Amino acid sequence: MKHLLTMADLTKKEIKEVFSLAKKLKKENKKNVVHKLLAGKSLGMIFAKSSTRTRVSFETGIYQLGGQGIFLSSNDIQLGRGESINDTAKVLSRYLDGIMIRTFAHTDVEELAEHGSIPIINGLTDSYHPCQALTDLFTIYEYKGQLSNLKMVYIGDGNNVAHSLLLATTKIGMDISIATPNDYRPDLEILHVAERWARESGSQVEVVTDPLQAAQGADILYTDVWASMGDEMEKEEREEAFKDYQVNAEVMNVAQDDAIFLHCLPAHRGEEVTADVIDGEQSVVFEQAENRMHVQKAIMVKLMK
Numbered sequence: 543m544k545h546l547l548t549m550a551d552l553t554k555k556e557i558k559e560v561f562s563l564a565k566k567l568k569k570e571n572k573k574n575v576v577h578k579l580l581a582g583k584s585l586g587m588i589f590a591k592s593s594t595r596t597r598v599s600f601e602t603g604i605y606q607l608g609g610q611g612i613f614l615s616s617n618d619i620q621l622g623r624g625e626s627i628n629d630t631a632k633v634l635s636r637y638l639d640g641i642m643i644r645t646f647a648h649t650d651v652e653e654l655a656e657h658g659s660i661p662i663i664n665g666l667t668d669s670y671h672p673c674q675a676l677t678d679l680f681t682i683y684e685y686k687g688q689l690s691n692l693k694m695v696y697i698g699d700g701n702n703v704a705h706s707l708l709l710a711t712t713k714i715g716m717d718i719s720i721a722t723p724n725d726y727r728p729d730l731e732i733l734h735v736a737e738r739w740a741r742e743s744g745s746q747v748e749v750v751t752d753p754l755q756a757a758q759g760a761d762i763l764y765t766d767v768w769a770s771m772g773d774e775m776e777k778e779e780r781e782e783a784f785k786d787y788q789v790n791a792e793v794m795n796v797a798q799d800d801a802i803f804l805h806c807l808p809a810h811r812g813e814e815v816t817a818d819v820i821d822g823e824q825s826v827v828f829e830q831a832e833n834r835m836h837v838q839k840a841i842m843v844k845l846m847k
Contacts, residue, residue: 544661544845545655545661545662545663545845546661546662546663546664546672546673546841546845547648547651547652547655547662547664547670547672548664548670548672548706548709549670549672549675549676549706549709549710549713550709550735551672552672552676552713554713554714554715554743556844557676557679557710557713557714559844560676560680560837560840560841560844561679561680561683561837561840563839563840563843563844564680564833564836564837564839564840565680565836567836567839567840567843568833568836571606571836576608577606577607577608578607578608579607579608579843579847580604580607580608580609580639580842580843580846580847581607581608581609582608582609583604583607583608583609583610583639583640583846583847584609584610584611584612584637584638584639584640585600585604585609585610585611585612585638585639585640585641585642585842585846586612586614586634586637586638586640586641586642587600587601587611587612587613587614587641587642587643587644587665588614588616588619588621588641588642588643588644588645589613589614589615589616589643589644589645589665590616590643590644590645590646591644591645591646591666591771592771593644593665593666594807594808595807595831595834596642596644596665596666596673596834597613598835599834599835599838600642600665600835600838600842601613602835603835603836603838603839603842604839604842606835606839607839607842607843609639609842609846612638616645627650627653627654627657628653628657630654631653631654631655631656631657631658632657632658632659634658634660635658635659635660638660639660639661639846640660640661640662640663640842640845640846641654641658641660641661641662641663642662642663642664642665643662643663643664643665644665644666644667645666645667646667646668646772647667647668648664648667648668648669648670650667651664651667661845661846663838663841663842663845666702667702668702668770668772669702669705669729669732670702670705670706671702671703671705671706671806672706672710673834673837673838673841674703674706674806674834675703675706675707675709675710676710676837676841677830677833677834677837677838678707678710678764678804678806678830679710679711679714679716680833680836680837681804681826681829681830681833682694682716682762682802682804684829684833685802685826686761686762686802689714689715689716690714690715690716690744690745692716692717692761692762693716693717693718693719693759693760693761693762694707694711694716694717694718694719694760694761694762694764695718695719695720695721695756695757695760695762695763695764695797696718696719696720696721696764696765696766697720697721697722697753697756697757697763697764697765697787697788697789697793697814698721698722698765698766698767698768698784698787698814699722699726699766699767699768699769699770699780699784700720700722700726700727700728700729700749701766701770702770703766703806704720704722704728704766705728705729705732707764708720708728708732708733708735708736708747709732709735709736709739711736711745712736712737712739712740712743712745712747713739713743714743715743715744715745716745717745717746717747718736718745718746718747718748719747719748719749719750719756719757719760720748720749720750720756721749721750721751721752721753721755721756721757721787722749722751722787723751723783723784723787724751725783726783726784727749728749733747733749753786753787753789753793754792754793754796757793757794757796757797758796758797759796759797759798760796760797760798760801761797761798761800761801761802762801762802762803762804763789763793763794763797763801763802763803763804764803764804764805765787765789765805765814765815766805766806766814767808767809767810767813767814768780768781768783768784768787768810768813768814769781781813784813784814787814788813788814788815788816789803789814789815789816789819790815790816790818790819791816791818791819794819794824801824802824802825802826803815803819803820803822803824803825803826803827804826804827804830805820805825805827805830806830807827807831809827
């Protein structure tokens with residue numbers, strides 16, 4: 543593992559290795575075991591988009607591993623004043639042992655990886671969110687004890703989270719069904735990659751417009767906000783488009799009795815999910831949120847040690 547830009551950077555074997563290490567680190571964290579796996583290492587954390595979970599989980603995570611996280615707002619570094627990504631990558635590579643970046647254009651992350659000489663971790667772009675997808679699979683494994691022979695159903699916008707879930711599930715051999723309006727379908731190129739991976743892993747992919755159809759027999763139900771960062775100007779338009787795509791009791795009732803509910807957070811109760819679902823017994827969203835830190839710790843060890 544040199545970088546983690548998308549799920550294409552990981553083999554199925556490497557995903558399992560990340561999960562094994564994350565499980566160990568999480569268990570030892572509960573026992574207050576002190577680690578020095580990344581002692582003396584520094585992670586630069588570039589944020590062009592605001593964050594709660596990404597910043598706190600990475601910053602706390604590398605601290606728990608004996609290293610240091612350095613917060614770099616795009617408004618505070620020269621990147622925000624016109625310095626090229628090329629130059630930024632070369633300079634930071636001489637100071638740091640790794641970079642996590644949370645930004646808009648995925649091409650910026652690719653350029654950072656191309657010109658830098660240290661590992662780059664994609665903390666989120668408009669196209670992909672691989673750390674979230676890995677965390678989702680890890681959380682599913684904790685609750686289901688397996689990853690194959692399961693059906694994930696994602697209801698909502700075909701956004702960066704949907705893209706990474708498509709790639710993560712099909713790589714590991716899990717079925718995925720996405721329910722979204724036609725105007726908000728996932729990127730066609732990414733969907734074609736997922737379909738190819740599904741043929742290789744023996745899983746299935748479908749994209750439909752009917753959420754109840756998709757949710758039939760689901761083992762995992764997943765949703766995200768209707769308007770992601772950058773889409774705020776479309777809020778009213780999206781509320782109208784997605785009004786029939788809420789995860790509620792009716793949707794949960796057509797899933798498996800032991801189905802779990804996931805959400806990458808932040809959540810808007812009463813919009814993409816009802817309070818009784820996200821705060822109900824089948825919801826594992828806060829365990830999922832905690833797991834971001836443990837999975838990312840494993841990723842950092844794999845890349846930076």
